[in-house]
Amino acid sequence: MRMLRIMRTRFAPSPTGVLHVGGVRTALYAYLLAKQTKGQFLLRIEDTDQARSVPGTVENIINTLSWCGLTIDEGVTLRDGSITEIGKLGPYTQSKRLDLYKKNADQLVASGHAYPCFCTPERLDEMRKIQQAAKQAPMYDRQCLKLSKEDVAQKIAAGEKHVLRLKMPHEEKITFTDEIRGSLEFMGHLIDDQVLMKSDGFPTYHLAHVVDDHFMEIDMVIRGEEWLSSLPKHLVLFRALGWKAPRYAHLPLLLNLDRTKLSKRQGDVAADEYRQKGYLPEAMINFLALLGWNPGTEQEIFSCNELIEAFSLDRVQKAGAVFDLQKLDWLQGQWIRKLSLSEFAEKIQPFVMEKFPAALNDADFERKALLIQERMILLPEAAEMLSFFYAFTPPTADVLLNAKQGVTKDNVNMLKEVLVSSLSSLDAKKWNQESVEKVLMDALEKNDLKKGQLLWTLRALLTGKAFSPGAFEVATALGREETLKRLIS
RNA sequence: GGCCCCAUCGUCUAACGGCUAGGACACAGGAUUUUCAUUCCUGUAAUCGGAGUUCGAUUCUCCGUGGGGCUGCCA
Numbered sequence: 001m002r003m004l005r006i007m008r009t010r011f012a013p014s015p016t017g018v019l020h021v022g023g024v025r026t027a028l029y030a031y032l033l034a035k036q037t038k039g040q041f042l043l044r045i046e047d048t049d050q051a052r053s054v055p056g057t058v059e060n061i062i063n064t065l066s067w068c069g070l071t072i073d074e075g076v077t078l079r080d081g082s083i084t085e086i087g088k089l090g091p092y093t094q095s096k097r098l099d100l101y102k103k104n105a106d107q108l109v110a111s112g113h114a115y116p117c118f119c120t121p122e123r124l125d126e127m128r129k130i131q132q133a134a135k136q137a138p139m140y141d142r143q144c145l146k147l148s149k150e151d152v153a154q155k156i157a158a159g160e161k162h163v164l165r166l167k168m169p170h171e172e173k174i175t176f177t178d179e180i181r182g183s184l185e186f187m188g189h190l191i192d193d194q195v196l197m198k199s200d201g202f203p204t205y206h207l208a209h210v211v212d213d214h215f216m217e218i219d220m221v222i223r224g225e226e227w228l229s230s231l232p233k234h235l236v237l238f239r240a241l242g243w244k245a246p247r248y249a250h251l252p253l254l255l256n257l258d259r260t261k262l263s264k265r266q267g268d269v270a271a272d273e274y275r276q277k278g279y280l281p282e283a284m285i286n287f288l289a290l291l292g293w294n295p296g297t298e299q300e301i302f303s304c305n306e307l308i309e310a311f312s313l314d315r316v317q318k319a320g321a322v323f324d325l326q327k328l329d330w331l332q333g334q335w336i337r338k339l340s341l342s343e344f345a346e347k348i349q350p351f352v353m354e355k356f357p358a359a360l361n362d363a364d365f366e367r368k369a370l371l372i373q374e375r376m377i378l379l380p381e382a383a384e385m386l387s388f389f390y391a392f393t394p395p396t397a398d399v400l401l402n403a404k405q406g407v408t409k410d411n412v413n414m415l416k417e418v419l420v421s422s423l424s425s426l427d428a429k430k431w432n433q434e435s436v437e438k439v440l441m442d443a444l445e446k447n448d449l450k451k452g453q454l455l456w457t458l459r460a461l462l463t464g465k466a467f468s469p470g471a472f473e474v475a476t477a478l479g480r481e482e483t484l485k486r487l488i489s
Numbered sequence: 490g491g492c493c494c495c496a497u498c499g500u501c502u503a504a505c506g507g508c509u510a511g512g513a514c515a516c517a518g519g520a521u522u523u524u525c526a527u528u529c530c531u532g533u534a535a536u537c538g539g540a541g542u543u544c545g546a547u548u549c550u551c552c553g554u555g556g557g558g559c560u561g562c563c564a
Contacts, residue, residue, distance in 0.1 A: 331514090
């Protein structure tokens with residue numbers, strides 16, 4: 001492993017909805033960087049917008065990250081089902097840090113980097129409309145910056161509602177380096193005097209981000225590209241507060257098939273949906289890692305540990321990536337096949353049990369699971385694929401009779417007899433795939449039959465299905481007694 | 490409208506300024522197979538457009554075009 005400086009990273013979602021696949025990718029990259037450098041990965045909850053907070057979403061975020069294997073070193077977590085926090089630099093929930101934001105905001109006012117603004121939402125609205133009509137960029141006109149110290153003091157004493165705004169240095173050109181995009185620059189006078197403290201006493205994202213990432217000692221901020229244009233404000237804040245800014249990496253967005261920003265309208269974007277559908281977290285992580293990053297080699301299959309080893313920001317793409325599920329399904333198949341038989345059986349058993357309770361105490365469950373491990377994609381499909389073991393329905397005529405295989409109305413009874421007589425000659429103690437196969441192949445030869453004639457008939461009679469695992473495997477798994485029973489009935 | 494970011498097969502992507510632009514998914518065809526899958530082989534398919542720099546641009550510069558983000562007392 002490369003020896004890199006220890007890096008503390010964080011994932012900082014707001015609890016306004018279930019965790020999005022794009023969020024999982026952001027969290028993954030941050031996690032990989034922290035683990036790669038033996039640093040820490042933290043989860044902070046950004047709940048500064050009281051109106052938009054949705055109950056239950058913090059739990060969803062934590063559960064989804066934990067399903068993905070992205071375990072945190074510090075921050076918000078779940079213990080015995082209830083939300084708690086671990087780590088020394090907390091609290092890690094922004095609504096519990098209000099005093100800290102206020103203290104720093106006050107200091108910004110004292111040092112002349114921020115100022116109170118008493119403008120009403122109505123006036124601001126009006127102002128923007130006029131600016132837009134005049135084809136100007138909507139920006140705060142700094143009316144309240146003109147207020148005298150006395151006026152300000154008086155208004156505050158009178159309890160007038162107000163916000164605190166950042167006083168953007170207009171004359172300045174702000175240059176900086178993004179880890180993914182290289183060097184960038186913005187002109188100060190084109191950047192708005194952003195609100196830092198709202199009139200309800202909560203900070204906005206901008207102030208909270210700067211204060212928290214400073215005190216939580218974050219080295220690298222990994223977030224979506226939508227934040228790129230507010231980065232200059234954040235850098236100005238770090239400097240005004242006398243702090244060293246972290247490094248930043250702005251990730252390209254995930255896109256819909258039509259290349260617009262990934263949205264709910266065009267498919268599932270909630271990470272949890274994929275768990276429910278039966279995707280493996282390994283497949284999901286592998287898929288997400290490759291959306292916007294490549295290893296520089298031809299390796300496609302990566303475990304989480306391999307990702308920790310291989311990941312680097314300099315191979316992250318700049319352009320957005322379409323969230324196209326086809327590759328996810330292929331990766332899922334690969335990961336299903338990599339599972340050990342006992343792991344695989346354990347994962348599908350709940351889905352099978354749900355439909356067929358008998359699977360619960362089935363001593364032969366693993367043997368049955370083996371028959372479908374190479375054939376399935378999504379975990380819940382196992383129930384249907386194994387259904388013939390637990391709830392047998394004899395094949396209908398159109399399944400049993402198959403012209404292509406040479407199974408017809410006229411010879412099907414003869415084929416059945418051949419199957420019964422040959423298989424019944426085999427002792428139960430010798431019933432294994434090898435002997436079953438041998439007995440049947442001998443019967444084929446003796447009766448001058450085509451392979452498909454006998455085996456299609458056997459498979460159809462044992463499974464009742466047009467598609468299923470192979471005849472030998474099914475007969476072996478079913479055992480002598482049940483096999484003969486299904487052949488005779 | 491303003492500011493910013495971006496641009497290679499349908500999709501994810503590779504290619505110190507230098508080879509027939511490579512791989513993977515998907516798709517098509519074939520092989521194996523008792524079915525469906527799996528597996529294996531083969532094939533179709535891309536540098537957004539225009540200038541410039543250069544002996545030589547996917548790569549560097551500029552201009553277009555297209556897409557995206559931001560432009561909230563949202564994050």
